[in-house]
Amino acid sequence: MPAISNSQSDAGGLWVSVAVAARRLGVAPATLRTWDRRYGLGPSQREGGSHRRYSVVDLARLDYMAALIRSGSSPAQAAATALAREFTPQECAPIATRPATVIEGGAAQGRIGGGNVVATPGGDRRTRGLAKSASAIDQTACASIISESLHDIGVISTWDELLMPVLKSIGDKWELRECGIEVEHVLSTAVQVELSAFAFKTATEANRGTVLLGAVAGDDHQLPLWAMGAALAEQGIRFVHLGGGLPLESLSDVISRTGPRGVFLWSQLEGSADADRLDGLPSLRPNPRIVIGGPGWRNTPPRGVHVADSLGAAVALMSEIIAD
Ligand code: B12
Structure with a gap:
């Protein structure tokens, strides 16, 4: 079968981030960066050094490198062999339709995410x-x-x-x-x-403060907001879920009308929200405290705006704010 090149794989338009490639292989993103730096097994697409994307050929090569290491090769040997090898379209096909990577003479290889079942390594x-x-x-x-x-x-x-x-x-x-x-x-x-369902059922008993929850304009990812609502209700804190795609003007309006103790704003899509713009929210007395979360924020938030990096951290911050 003829080998496949990166330009052919590009025709399929499938380029993935370091995070996805790492999860796909079951290794840390730092390991992939090391393989790139030390052995030249990097992503084919680099845009100004920031948007590094792996093609299906890159993924097949990394998969092969990982299988060689698992079967006993040193990383340097595995990298040299993987770099010298060409990959057929079948080897670059989506995992669900491709045979497992097996190294001749090596141990039988398991494959992450095989078949149609979603991979959850280490899951219970x-x-x-x-x-x-x-x-x-x-x-x-x-x-x-x-x-x-x-x-x-x-x-x-x-x-x-x-x-x-x-x-x-x-x-x-x-x-x-x-x-x-x-x-x-x-x-x-x-x-x-x-x-x-859990959030509203639990909220009937909630009697502490009120927190507004919303996702920024252009962003429809709302699941972390529902997780926030349910976790706040569990702490006895009331919430109002304002949904996704929330323009800052609407948020300002609700803040003025309801005088909440806290506001939590989510941004999921890369670069979808500018933290600088939060300066424009109305100043009320007492001022609602703002907490932001999600991977989509760019720029440093204005003073007084807190950044949470997990559900637990966001709920703990809101709980402190309500107790103030
Ligand atoms: C469910 C989902 C959807 C659903 C949302 C449904 C709903 N009711 O919310 C729907 C189908 C609408 C959707 C649409 C789209 N989606 Co979507 N979606 C997802 C998915 C599977 C889960 C989203 C989620 O809830 N993530 C929350 C947690 C699980 O993930 P996280 O933010 O990375 O978590 C980190 C931190 O944020 C923190 N954290 C986790 N939880 C919490 C909670 C709190 C409170 C805090 C503070 C921190 C925190 O911990 C993690 C750090 O390790 C993700 C996959 C993913 N990896 O997230 C894609 C994903 C976010 N979607 C993606 C894309 C591209 C889209 C679309 C553009 C697709 C399209 N072409 O139409 C549209 C955009 C629509 C829009 N305008 O917003 C991409 C985003 C890529 C990027 N570079 O930004 C992702 C990553 C999928 C992927 N692997 O490509 N999506």
Whole structure:
């Protein structure tokens, strides 16, 4: 079978980030950067050094390098062999349709994310069950696994240990064209429905402060907001979910009308929100405290705006703000 070049793989338009390539291989992003620096096994696409993207050929080569290391080669030997090798279109096909990488004479190789099941390395029974149910388009099973977890271990652990890993795996699989958008929709709808049901049921007992929740204009990713709402309600804090795609002008208006104690703003899509613009929010007395989160923020936020890097951290900050 003829080998495939990067320009051919580009025709498919499939270029993935370092984070996705690393998760796909089950190694840290730092390991991929080291393989690039030391052995020249880097991404084919580099835009001004910032947007580094791996092609399907790069991924096949990295997969091969990882398999050689697992079968006993040193990284330097594995890199030299992987760089010298050419890859057939079949070897560069989406994982679901390609045979496992097997090194002759080496140990049998497992493959991350094989078949149609979403990879959740190290996942427990529930994580595997949720990934499997989403892949099998069994939304009822997804909902009952999520609901059971919320009741057993609470919102923050359910988000960190169950929902986040499966959402990320499915996002990666979608980016790698190994599953369709329908799998993501089956899962995200079940997540949204279960988190919101839990949030509103728990909020009937909540009597501390009020926090406004919203995602920035142009961004429809709302699941972390539902996780925030449910986790705040668990702490007895009231919330109002203002949804995704929220223009700052609308947020300013709600702040003026309701005088909340805190505001949490989410931005998911890379570069979708400018933290500088938060300076324009109305000053009221008492001033609502602003917390921002998500990978989409650019620029340094104005003084007084807090940045949270996890659900637990955001809820802890809001709890302190309400207690002030
Ligand atoms: C579900 C989902 C959707 C759903 C959202 C449904 C809903 N009701 O919210 C729908 C289908 C609408 C959707 C649409 C799109 N999506 Co989408 N989506 C996702 C998915 C699978 C999960 C999103 C999520 O909830 N992430 C939250 C957590 C799980 O992830 P995280 O932010 O990376 O977590 C980090 C931190 O933020 C922090 N953290 C985690 N949780 C929390 C919580 C709080 C409170 C805090 C403070 C911090 C924190 O910890 C992590 C650090 O390790 C992601 C995959 C992914 N990796 O996130 C793609 C993803 C975000 N989507 C993506 C894309 C490209 C899109 C679309 C542009 C696709 C398209 N072509 O139409 C549209 C954009 C629509 C829009 N205008 O916003 C890309 C974004 C790439 C980028 N460079 O920004 C992703 C990463 C998929 C991928 N691998 O390519 N999406």
